[in-house]
Amino acid sequence: MALDLKNLSFSRQILPLIAIVGLLAAVAFILAGLPDRELSEPGREPPRAPEQLAAEARVAGSGVVEPSSETIQIGSALSGLITGLYVQPGDRVGEGDLLFTVDDRAVRAQLREADAAIAEARAAIVEAESSRNTAASQLALYRNVEDPAAVSRAEVIRAEGEATAAGERLRLARARLDAAQARAGSARTEIARLKVRAPIAGEILAVNIRKGEYVSTMGGGGAQPFIEMGQTSPLHVRIDIDEEQAPRLALGAPATVSPRGASDKQVEALFVRAEPLVVPKRSLTNSAAERVDVRVLQVIYQLPETNGLFRVGQQVDAYIAAEGADQ
Amino acid sequence: MLWIAIRMLTGDAQKFYGLVFGIAFSTLLITQQLTIFVNLIERGASGVYNVSSADVWVMDPVSRTTDVAYAMPSTALDKVRSVPGVEWAVPHLRAQASVRTKDGDLEGVAVIGVDDATLIGLPKSMVEGSIEVLSQPDSVIIDDVGTTRMFPGQSPIGERLELNDQRAVIRGIADAIPSFTSTVVLYTKYSQALNFVPGTRNRLSFVLVGAEDPLQAKALSERIEDETGLKAQTRDEFAQDGIDFIIENTGIPLNFGITVALGFIVGVAIVGLTFSLFIRDNIKQFGALKAIGVTNAKIRRMVAVQAGLVGLVGYGLGVVGTVFFIWGFSSNPTFKGFYIPWQIPLISLVAVFLILALTGWLALRNVLKTEPASVFR
Numbered sequence: 001m002a003l004d005l006k007n008l009s010f011s012r013q014i015l016p017l018i019a020i021v022g023l024l025a026a027v028a029f030i031l032a033g034l035p036d037r038e039l040s041e042p043g044r045e046p047p048r049a050p051e052q053l054a055a056e057a058r059v060a061g062s063g064v065v066e067p068s069s070e071t072i073q074i075g076s077a078l079s080g081l082i083t084g085l086y087v088q089p090g091d092r093v094g095e096g097d098l099l100f101t102v103d104d105r106a107v108r109a110q111l112r113e114a115d116a117a118i119a120e121a122r123a124a125i126v127e128a129e130s131s132r133n134t135a136a137s138q139l140a141l142y143r144n145v146e147d148p149a150a151v152s153r154a155e156v157i158r159a160e161g162e163a164t165a166a167g168e169r170l171r172l173a174r175a176r177l178d179a180a181q182a183r184a185g186s187a188r189t190e191i192a193r194l195k196v197r198a199p200i201a202g203e204i205l206a207v208n209i210r211k212g213e214y215v216s217t218m219g220g221g222g223a224q225p226f227i228e229m230g231q232t233s234p235l236h237v238r239i240d241i242d243e244e245q246a247p248r249l250a251l252g253a254p255a256t257v258s259p260r261g262a263s264d265k266q267v268e269a270l271f272v273r274a275e276p277l278v279v280p281k282r283s284l285t286n287s288a289a290e291r292v293d294v295r296v297l298q299v300i301y302q303l304p305e306t307n308g309l310f311r312v313g314q315q316v317d318a319y320i321a322a323e324g325a326d327q
Numbered sequence: 328m329l330w331i332a333i334r335m336l337t338g339d340a341q342k343f344y345g346l347v348f349g350i351a352f353s354t355l356l357i358t359q360q361l362t363i364f365v366n367l368i369e370r371g372a373s374g375v376y377n378v379s380s381a382d383v384w385v386m387d388p389v390s391r392t393t394d395v396a397y398a399m400p401s402t403a404l405d406k407v408r409s410v411p412g413v414e415w416a417v418p419h420l421r422a423q424a425s426v427r428t429k430d431g432d433l434e435g436v437a438v439i440g441v442d443d444a445t446l447i448g449l450p451k452s453m454v455e456g457s458i459e460v461l462s463q464p465d466s467v468i469i470d471d472v473g474t475t476r477m478f479p480g481q482s483p484i485g486e487r488l489e490l491n492d493q494r495a496v497i498r499g500i501a502d503a504i505p506s507f508t509s510t511v512v513l514y515t516k517y518s519q520a521l522n523f524v525p526g527t528r529n530r531l532s533f534v535l536v537g538a539e540d541p542l543q544a545k546a547l548s549e550r551i552e553d554e555t556g557l558k559a560q561t562r563d564e565f566a567q568d569g570i571d572f573i574i575e576n577t578g579i580p581l582n583f584g585i586t587v588a589l590g591f592i593v594g595v596a597i598v599g600l601t602f603s604l605f606i607r608d609n610i611k612q613f614g615a616l617k618a619i620g621v622t623n624a625k626i627r628r629m630v631a632v633q634a635g636l637v638g639l640v641g642y643g644l645g646v647v648g649t650v651f652f653i654w655g656f657s658s659n660p661t662f663k664g665f666y667i668p669w670q671i672p673l674i675s676l677v678a679v680f681l682i683l684a685l686t687g688w689l690a691l692r693n694v695l696k697t698e699p700a701s702v703f704r
Contacts, residue, residue, distance in 0.1 A: 009337065011337040011340060011343055011344075012333055012334070012337050015347075015640050016636060016639055016640055018640075018643070018644075019639050019640040019641075019642070019643030019644060020639070020643065022643045022644065022646070022647035023642075023643045023646060023647070025647070025650070026643075026646045026647055026649075026650045026672070029650050029654065029667070030650070030666075030667045030669055030672065031669070033653070033666040033667060034666055034668075034669065035376070035504075035664065035666055036451070037376055038379070039379060039380060039382065039541060039562070040379045040380050040451060041380060042380045042415070042445055042447045042537065043445075043446065043458075044444065044445040044446060044447075045445065046415035046416075046417055046442070046444070046445040046447060046537065047408075047415060047444075048414055048415050049408070049413070049414070054411070054414075054539060055411050055412070055539070056411060057411060058409055058411065059405075059409045060404075060405045060406075060407075060408030060409045061405050062404075062405060240402070240405075241405070242402035242405055242406055244406070245402075245405065245406060245409055248409075260443065260444045261443075261444040263444065263445075281400070281401065281402060294400040294401070294402050296402065317408075319408070322409070
C-alpha cells in the first residue's frame, strides 16, 4: 500500500483518510461537548453545623433575635396630641426617663380651676371661722349675763343657732377645700399620666410617633406601637424547634447560633428557658392570611456580647445538641 | 493479497459507494436519533443538573420530579439540618406562576426561589449580569432560553414584569439547560418567590443538602429518610427520576426506538443486498483465487478487510454527519445543551459491526462453497 501519487485513488486512499480524520475530529468534538455535571462547592458559605456536632445527634432550628426583656410596646394611658418627644431609636434610657408627653392643656386648666377652688375654699374657711368666732363670742356674751330678765330667751336661742350654723359653715368650707384639693390632686395625676416614662432601663428600638401626631388609646386596626423598647444587653434569641424534634432536644445545652447571611460567624448562646407553651409556627411570609399546622417549641438562649453582629428582629440559624449526644 | 481485495472492492465504484452510503446512512440515523432521544429525555433532569452544589434533594414523599413536587412545611428545613452528616441544607422553591409582560401578554413561567443568604440553587454560570443582582429589590434572573421565547430579538435586562400583582425586574440572564417543556424560568430569592407565587399553606418544595462526605450521599439520603420521614434522593437518583417521568408519560421512547430500528433495518437491507450482489459478481474472481491455491481462511480475511473498509468509511461519514448536525444546530435555543454522549457512537459502531458481520457471513456462504473449477464454467 505504498503511496504512489500516480496511482492515488480517491476511494482507496483519500476516502478512508477523510473517514479517519473525521472520526478523530468527531471524538474530539464529542469529548469536548460532554456536559459539565461536576458538583461544585457553594459560592457563599451556607450555615453549617458546628464541628463538635457535625457527626452527633443534633437539633436544628431557626429563630429571631429579641431583647432579653422581650420587646416592650410602649402605650399611652390617655389620648391626645403629642407635644414633646424626648427619645430617638438607639437611645439608651434609664427606668422612669421621660419618653414623650401628650397635650396637657385641658388638664392644666382643670388644675388651675381646682387651685382657684382651693383658694376660694380657704377664703370661705377664714370667713366661716370669723363668723363662727363672732357667733361664739355673742353666745358667750349672752351666756355670761347673769340676770335672766336682761336677755330674752328668744335672743339666746337665736345666738345659739347662729353659733351652730357658723360651725356647720366652717365644716362645709373645709369639705369644699378637701374636694378642691382632691380635684387638684386628680388633675396632677392626669398631668403625670400624660407624661409617658420608660418602664425599665433599656434601648429604644423604634419610634413610630412624631410631635404633633394624635395618639389614640382606642387602638384602631393594625395600629403600630408608639414606641418599642427593650433591654438589649444581653440579647436573647428565640429558637423555634419543630414539635416533632422537640423531645430530642437536650434542654440546657448551649446553642450554636449564626445570623442569616454571615453563617461563618457562629457564636455560642447559653440556655435561658423553654417556653411552656407550644405555639403555631410563624412563617415570616408577611402574608395576611397565614394558616399553619406546624407547631413549634420556643427555646430562649442568651447571646454573648458580639458588637453589632446580632440585631433585634434578625433571623438566625441554630444548632443544638440532642439528647444522647456526647456533650 | 488483502490489497487485491480492496482493489476488487473499489473496482466497482457504484457498488462501493452504495455500500458506503448504506453504512453511513444507518450510522447517521442511529447516532443522530439516539443523540436527540437521549438529550430530549435528559431535559427531564435539567432542573437537577442546573443546581450544581446539592448532593441530596429532600422532598415530600409524594414528590416525583423537580416539576411535580408537593410542598412541605417550612420546619422541614430544620428537620433536615438536624440529621448528622448533613453539612448544610438550604430551602428551594419551585412553582408555576403566571406573569404579565409589558405588552399585557400572559405567559406561564416557573419561579425558582433560591436561598436568600447563599443563593444556592442558581445555575453555575451567567450569560449576563452577576448573581449579586438578586440582592437588589424585586430582582429576578431569567434563563437564556426563556429570553428568546419571551423577548425575541431584544435584551430583557431592565424589563419589568408583573407577578401576582408584584413588580419584578429582570436584572440578569442565567446560563441554564432548559426544561423538557422549555418553560421560561425566573430565578429569585426564596423570600421574594413567596410573594411572586400565589399563597398556599406550605411553600417549601425542596431542601437542598450538602453532604459532609459527598461520596456517602446515598447513605446520607437513606439516613435523612429514616430520621425525617421525608423523601431524599441523591442528585443522580433524582435526575433519573426526572428522566423516568418523561419516559413513562410520553411516547418519546417508542417513537425514537422505531426510528433507530428503522435505521438498523435500512442498513441491513441496503448493505446486505449490495454486499451479496458484489460478492456474487465477483464469485469468478474468488474461484480463480481458489484455483491458484488461496485458502478459505484467506478469503474470509479478504472479505473481512473489504467489510472493514466499507465500515470504516461509512461509519466515519455517519458520525461526522451527526457531529455536523449537532454543531450546526447548537446555536438554536431548542437544541441548547445538546451533546453526543460517548456511548452512542459506540452503540452505532456495534450496530455497523453487526450489519457487516451479518451480511458478510450471508455473502460468504456462497464463496466458500465455490469450486475452483467454477472459474472455467
